[in-house]
Amino acid sequence: MSQNLQKGTDDTILHTSLERYQRRRLYWTLMITASSLGLVFSIVFAIMFGSAGPFGPASTRIFSIFDVLREIGKNIIRPLLEFLNIPISGSTDISKVIIWDIRLPRVIMGAFAGMALAVAGTVMQALFRNPMADPYIIGLASGASVGASIAIVAGGSLFFLAGYTLPIFAFGGALITITIVYYISNIRGTISVDTLLLSGITVGSFMTAITSFLTYISGEHLRPIVFWLMGGLSLVEGDWDSVLIAAMVIIPSCFLCLLLSRPLNLLLLGEESAQFRGLDVQKLRQLLLVLATLMTAISVAFTGVIGFVGLIIPHLVRLITGPDHRILLPVSALSGASFLILADVVAKTIIYPTELPVGIITAFCGAPFFLYLLRKYKKTGY
Amino acid sequence: MRYRSFNYILILTFTISLSITIVKANIEDENKLISLANASYPLTLTDGYGRNVTFTEEPQQIVSIAPSTTEVIYAVGAGDKVIAVDFSSNFPNETASLPKVSNFPAIDLEALLVLNPDLVFGAGITSNDDVTAMENQGIQVFILAPFTLEDVFDDIVKVGQITNHTTEATLLKNSLRTRLDSVLLNASSFTYQPKIYLEFASDPLYTFGKGTYGHDLIELAGAINIAENATGLYPQVDHEFIIINNPDIIFYTKGSWTTTNTSSITARVGWEAISAVKNGMIFPINEDWVSRGGPRIIDGLEAIHSKVQDEVKSKTLSTSTTLSTSNTTTMTISPSTKDIVTFHMFDIMGIIPVLAVIIFRRVHS
Numbered sequence: 001m002s003q004n005l006q007k008g009t010d011d012t013i014l015h016t017s018l019e020r021y022q023r024r025r026l027y028w029t030l031m032i033t034a035s036s037l038g039l040v041f042s043i044v045f046a047i048m049f050g051s052a053g054p055f056g057p058a059s060t061r062i063f064s065i066f067d068v069l070r071e072i073g074k075n076i077i078r079p080l081l082e083f084l085n086i087p088i089s090g091s092t093d094i095s096k097v098i099i100w101d102i103r104l105p106r107v108i109m110g111a112f113a114g115m116a117l118a119v120a121g122t123v124m125q126a127l128f129r130n131p132m133a134d135p136y137i138i139g140l141a142s143g144a145s146v147g148a149s150i151a152i153v154a155g156g157s158l159f160f161l162a163g164y165t166l167p168i169f170a171f172g173g174a175l176i177t178i179t180i181v182y183y184i185s186n187i188r189g190t191i192s193v194d195t196l197l198l199s200g201i202t203v204g205s206f207m208t209a210i211t212s213f214l215t216y217i218s219g220e221h222l223r224p225i226v227f228w229l230m231g232g233l234s235l236v237e238g239d240w241d242s243v244l245i246a247a248m249v250i251i252p253s254c255f256l257c258l259l260l261s262r263p264l265n266l267l268l269l270g271e272e273s274a275q276f277r278g279l280d281v282q283k284l285r286q287l288l289l290v291l292a293t294l295m296t297a298i299s300v301a302f303t304g305v306i307g308f309v310g311l312i313i314p315h316l317v318r319l320i321t322g323p324d325h326r327i328l329l330p331v332s333a334l335s336g337a338s339f340l341i342l343a344d345v346v347a348k349t350i351i352y353p354t355e356l357p358v359g360i361i362t363a364f365c366g367a368p369f370f371l372y373l374l375r376k377y378k379k380t381g382y
Numbered sequence: 383m384r385y386r387s388f389n390y391i392l393i394l395t396f397t398i399s400l401s402i403t404i405v406k407a408n409i410e411d412e413n414k415l416i417s418l419a420n421a422s423y424p425l426t427l428t429d430g431y432g433r434n435v436t437f438t439e440e441p442q443q444i445v446s447i448a449p450s451t452t453e454v455i456y457a458v459g460a461g462d463k464v465i466a467v468d469f470s471s472n473f474p475n476e477t478a479s480l481p482k483v484s485n486f487p488a489i490d491l492e493a494l495l496v497l498n499p500d501l502v503f504g505a506g507i508t509s510n511d512d513v514t515a516m517e518n519q520g521i522q523v524f525i526l527a528p529f530t531l532e533d534v535f536d537d538i539v540k541v542g543q544i545t546n547h548t549t550e551a552t553l554l555k556n557s558l559r560t561r562l563d564s565v566l567l568n569a570s571s572f573t574y575q576p577k578i579y580l581e582f583a584s585d586p587l588y589t590f591g592k593g594t595y596g597h598d599l600i601e602l603a604g605a606i607n608i609a610e611n612a613t614g615l616y617p618q619v620d621h622e623f624i625i626i627n628n629p630d631i632i633f634y635t636k637g638s639w640t641t642t643n644t645s646s647i648t649a650r651v652g653w654e655a656i657s658a659v660k661n662g663m664i665f666p667i668n669e670d671w672v673s674r675g676g677p678r679i680i681d682g683l684e685a686i687h688s689k690v691q692d693e694v695k696s697k698t699l700s701t702s703t704t705l706s707t708s709n710t711t712t713m714t715i716s717p718s719t720k721d722i723v724t725f726h727m728f729d730i731m732g733i734i735p736v737l738a739v740i741i742f743r744r745v746h747s
Binding site: 050051052060062093094097098101102103166219220223224227232234235237238239348351353354355356 | 626
């Protein structure tokens with residue numbers, strides 16, 4: 001800018017900033033298009049994996065790539081066909097059930113969970129102005145784990161909640177923990193970030209102690225609890241309802257966060273600077289906490305504690321897009337979704353037919369790759 | 383498999399005289415052993431960890447720190463010498479009134495010192511460190527760590543020898559072996575091997591893999607475990623794997639903590655396509671029968687075998703009436719598909735769009 005000023009004419013300034021604006025718009029459009037395409041590609045790619053093929057063991061392979069695509073296409077336009085009274089042909093029961101009812105919910109849940117974790121991670125990093133922040137930083141995962149462990153250990157005695165015992169307990173545990181943390185750090189109507197962080201870590205440790213206790217005494221329940229603590233998408237196989245419930249929370253929350261991307265940018269300047277620029281920091285902080293908590297809690301409730309996505313995806317994307325939340329948030333959301341979907345494919349197939357918790361894969365593949373990018377592209381501090 | 387290959391020829395040769403032979407053998411063993419029964423101390427035996435343990439006299443106070451060893455001790459008739467068991471021991475019912483020490487997999491050394499037993503029976507879950515710790519305190523330890531049914535039989539005899547119940551132990555072993563042999567003989571006559579899915583836990587689905595009793599019992603019973611190629615002792619599998627492998631029989635373990643039942647399995651999405659579900663071949667099985675290396679493992683074998691037998695019979699009948707019901711699915715296979723490829727490739731693909739942008743930015747800056 002100073003150079004432009006030295007050049008003198010208003011015309012040049014106007015011209016240059018307009019050019020920069022146009023160029024930025026082009027970049028942003030490109031980035032969003034690319035990451036959307038990446039997500040679509042990931043979903044289609046992930047749906048091809050399974051015991052029935054086309055990518056899978058030769059002995060039980062019965063689908064070709066086209067079978068899968070046809071099945072998906074047919075089910076997408078099914079309501080339309082039914083409305084027009086056109087009979088649906090060529091769809092065997094087994095292909096519909098396996099591709100549409102078993103594989104797809106898992107993939108779509110992966111997309112929503114990855115999206116929620118990445119967006120919540122971005123928001124938390126801005127909120128705390130701390131590169132170590134992730135969606136679980138104020139004890140959400142520990143709280144959800146306590147709820148889930150109780151549900152697993154209590155087992156059949158909680159029959160009144162039917163199939164949703166575990167998600168409801170996990171969600172409840174997460175919300176209760178965050179509420180406690182919030183009230184502890186709420187001093188005369190204002191929340192200080194430092195108090196929030198400290199009380200979050202402390203309450204989290206307390207909750208972890210309870211989970212550890214439950215895990216230690218769990219005996220035969222150990223496997224389900226350990227699986228849940230590492231996170232996995234296999235719990236939603238054949239369960240579209242869970243996916244819909246998660247979507248109803250995650251999509252609006254992500255959308256609201258996107259609308260708040262300008263205030264988020266201001267928040268990066270620091271609390272006082274943001275206040276001077278006319279931002280109600282307290283209100284914004286509350287709103288963002290609620291949104292991030294809600295979407296993380298709902299995804300944790302259905303998938304368990306999937307680590308790493310919420311921490312690394314925002315950093316990874318920030319390396320490419322820069323810190324402006326208007327582009328950082330949508331690209332994070334889309335990349336987080338793709339990343340989790342692909343990690344789940346690996347978890348499901350790497351030692352087929354045994355499945356791994358996806359949390360192992362997200363950390364194992366993601367960490368080295370992130371370090372590589374960090375060394376290569378990071379030129380300044382956080 | 384290993385049992386069958388060994389026993390096949392033997393058993394088939396003596397099919398007709400089988401029952402007579404067994405009765406004879408029993409009587410002979412009995413006669414031989416009664417003469418030996420009281421003259422066995424000092425006695426040196428090798429335990430499940432390959433340690434040589436010497437017994438100078440009959441142990442009078444025994445503690446068992448694993449449910450499987452508790453069952454063996456009681457089965458050979460030495461239950462009256464047991465003064466304490468671990469928290470997981472729940473069979474036979476007499477154990478309910480005994481003091482409970484040591485919660486699997488940890489031991490309670492202090493409680494053991496207070497009880498001051500002559501002998502502690504441990505299992506493969508007892509760590510080497512714990513064995514050393516007990517021995518350092520002067521407690522004699524004997525480990526039973528059976529891997530096969532043969533090992534279980536051997537362990538029964540060893541426990542009998544140690545506790546001076548050799549006769550009972552040998553009789554028990556012979557009767558178990560007879561039951562095993564009759565299952566093997568019957569299984570050898572099967573015209574086909576049904577596929578079995580043995581569920582250990584739901585949400586997520588866990589089953590029995592190679593190296594577990596559950597897997598061995600399925601094979602001995604004349605059937606195939608659909609998870610035989612899975613990695614890990616208790617592998618987690620997905621719904622699609624079960625559906626596409628189409629088991630003929632589904633067993634689910636029934637224990638104190640499980641909530642699975644037949645109707646909850648039938649209600650799972652997509653499982654109605656599985657022939658076990660179609661034909662109502664879903665059965666509970668006592669968890670302890672298929673997971674403890676004790677005498678009740680033969681109960682587990684017989685339970686599985688009887689359902690396998692039903693399945694084979696019904697299939698033989700139905701194929702004789704309608705020959706065209708072959709279940710093999712032969713659909714078009716796309717030419718380009720390979721088996722599971724190297725997966726680190728795919729992981730990188732996720733960031734292809736991201737890399738594209740990096741390159742784009744570099745070019746234009």
